[in-house]
Amino acid sequence: MSQPVMLRRPAERDERPARHRDVLSDQGIGWIGAHGGAGASTLTRLLGGTDVGCRWPDPAIGEPARVAVVGRTGLDGLRAVSRALNAMREGRHPAGMWLVGVVLIADAPGRLPAPLLGRIRLLRAIAPVHRVPWIASYRVGVEPKQLPRQLARLAALAEARPGRGTR
Numbered sequence: 001m002s003q004p005v006m007l008r009r010p011a012e013r014d015e016r017p018a019r020h021r022d023v024l025s026d027q028g029i030g031w032i033g034a035h036g037g038a039g040a041s042t043l044t045r046l047l048g049g050t051d052v053g054c055r056w057p058d059p060a061i062g063e064p065a066r067v068a069v070v071g072r073t074g075l076d077g078l079r080a081v082s083r084a085l086n087a088m089r090e091g092r093h094p095a096g097m098w099l100v101g102v103v104l105i106a107d108a109p110g111r112l113p114a115p116l117l118g119r120i121r122l123l124r125a126i127a128p129v130h131r132v133p134w135i136a137s138y139r140v141g142v143e144p145k146q147l148p149r150q151l152a153r154l155a156a157l158a159e160a161r162p163g164r165g166t167r
Contacts (some may be wrong), residue, residue, distance in 0.1 A: 026066075032067050034084045039103070043069055043070060049159055057097060068101050100131070
């Protein structure tokens with residue numbers, strides 16, 4: 001008696017196009033709001049880039065790999081920035097994302113109280129910090145005649161080529 005022969009069905013060829021792995025874009029900068037009202041939308045309007053919102057950039061839609069975490073200089077804003085940086089330290093962000101700095105936007109005119117300055121010093125030990133002063137005209141939707149020098153520096157950061165910053 002002959003041995004039974006196992007017949008195999010030919011493997012079906014997958015006609016679907018090969019899907020490229022989702023990756024963050026190496027173009028532009030993403031402004032991550034550490035909290036609502038941080039100023040990411042304003043920075044996007046003034047300097048370009050992508051307003052990522054209060055989340056990490058999404059590789060599925062090719063958002064920028066280079067990011068800056070944006071927060072206000074009040075206690076709650078500084079705490080939110082600290083939480084975002086801690087999440088990055090723990091690796092809870094998309095692969096390939098890298099931090100170019102923290103942007104702190106003044107929450108009121110005048111000097112900051114010592115306890116808030118101390119928190120900013122701690123943030124500076126972790127990442128480059130860029131402070132944006134209070135711009136009263138923005139409250140009523142009026143563009144200032146000249147941007148503060150701090151925003152000009154941020155514009156240079158937003159246009160910088162990949163390879164700079166903190167991964």
